[in-house]
Amino acid sequence: MKTIKNIAVLTSGGDAPGMNAGIRAVVRAGIYNNLNVFGVKRGYDGLVNGELIPMDAKSVANIIQRGGTILKTARSDEFRTVEGRQKAYDNIKKLGIDGLVVIGGDGTFTGASKFIEEFDIPIIGIPGTIDNDLAGTDFTIGYDTAINTVVDAVDKIRDTAESHDRLFVVEVMGRDSGLIALRSGISTGAEAVLIPEINVDYDAIMKRLDKTRKNKASRIVIVAEGDKEGGLVVAEKIQENFPHYDVRLSILGHIQRGGKPTCMDRVLASRLGVASVEALIEGRKGEMAGLICGEVHFTPFNKAIKHLDDINENLTRIVEILSL
Structure with missing residues (x-):
């Protein structure tokens, strides 16, 4: 040696x-x-x-x-x-x-x-x-810094969503992995989280959003940028299903890479x-x-370098349970 x-x-x-x-x-x-x-x-x-x-x-x-x-x-x-x-x-x-x-x-x-x-x-x-x-x-x-950056940003977006009865679609980084979206979604109380590892069930998401309307003045949907359709398409589909919603899109972008x-x-x-x-x-x-x-x-x-194995199903289950 x-x-x-x-x-x-x-x-x-x-x-x-x-x-x-x-x-x-x-x-x-x-x-x-x-x-x-x-x-x-x-x-x-x-x-x-x-x-x-x-x-x-x-x-x-x-x-x-x-x-x-x-x-x-x-x-x-x-x-x-x-x-x-x-x-x-x-x-x-x-x-x-x-x-x-x-x-x-x-x-x-x-x-x-x-x-x-x-x-x-x-x-x-x-x-x-x-x-x-x-x-x-x-x-x-x-990773820890990035999800804390997302949480801080979404908490601030939630304030505006609450004040105006709006639904915000927030796009976060994660081209091939939805872990930023999933963990930040749980910690910010998001009503739905869309990630590239799981096919999007729009019917289930729309039913969930309709169900939560009575309990919440604001709604947050978090989308990983690697999702097949991205935040813009998701926001448009929600608006089509709920024309009476005030739907807004926020793309967090590279702020997730920076900071202390x-x-x-x-x-x-x-x-x-x-x-x-x-x-x-x-x-x-x-x-x-x-x-x-x-x-x-x-x-x-x-x-x-092999992509992480299957996503933790317990985390996706928690999103659904706590979105009521």
């Missing part, structure tokens, strides 16, 4: 609150273990273009509370090519880098798997995505950042560090 002396860290894919806390943990854990640590600017694109900078404890001071990523992130078409990955490998070899820590989601880990296959470079992944759609961890970095990470995301990122460095030192590679039932576990990339 090769001794690890120099490591690099990058963030890739969509940004997620808590990525900076993860960068901070990797850098400081590396220094604590007498390693030289480099930061890669703009994800895999930075590897291809040689944008690697040495990092010390001071370079990650006062960032744990910041959203986004100080290393920035970008999608790299060139890294998807054999020639691009060769450039990336040549750049890290020039600096004597022995291992990488990559923070991101399924696209990030897919790229890492290909890089390992071709060049046998040790890589450990940290799950950073607001969608919480990776296997091998109970929660991904950024919650305590949960900061602690999660810190734990996984330290674990990733220790994993490289131990000789691990091609695995994602995750937290399952409060303990750190490692999952091979090819298993982690």
Whole structure:
């Protein structure tokens, strides 16, 4: 087993609150273990273009509370090519880098798997995505902050809905996963939640909305952006069925990606950042560090990037029970 002396860290894919806390943990854990640590600017694109900078404890001071990523992130078409990955490998070899820590989601880990296959470079992944759609961890970095952002926004929308007897359709992020919609829907008392994992039963939704009309002055329907039809179509269908309703659409968009990470995301990122460095030192590679039932576990990339299994039916049942 090769001794690890120099490591690099990058963030890739969509940004997620808590990525900076993860960068901070990797850098400081590396220094604590007498390693030289480099930061890669703009994800895999930075590897291809040689944008690697040495990092010390001071370079990650006062960032744990910041959203986004100080290393920035970008999608790299060139890294998807054999020639691009060769450039990336040549750049890290020039600096004597022995291992990488990559923070991101399924696209990030897919790229890492290909890089390992071709060049046998040790890589450990940290799950950073607001969608919480990776296997091998109970929660991904950024998910808790994102759902709290949604809850805060919907609570404020509810005030207006209540004041004007309106029905709001709120579209949240989740192109391939409805977990943001589902959990935020429960915590905001939504009358219905539409997610991509479950086919929409419009008849049942319309009956539920009609039934709740007597009990509530406001109604909220939360739709994941990955739902087949999206918030706009859902709002139009509701308006067609209930012409007397004052139906409004609110698309939350990228506010869900930004903002200060919650305590949960900061602690999660810190734990996984330290674990990733220790994993490289131990000789691990091609695995994602995750937290399952409060303990750190490692999952091979090819298993982690598979979309989460079936949605928790108990959560969808709770939405229906509590929407009365």
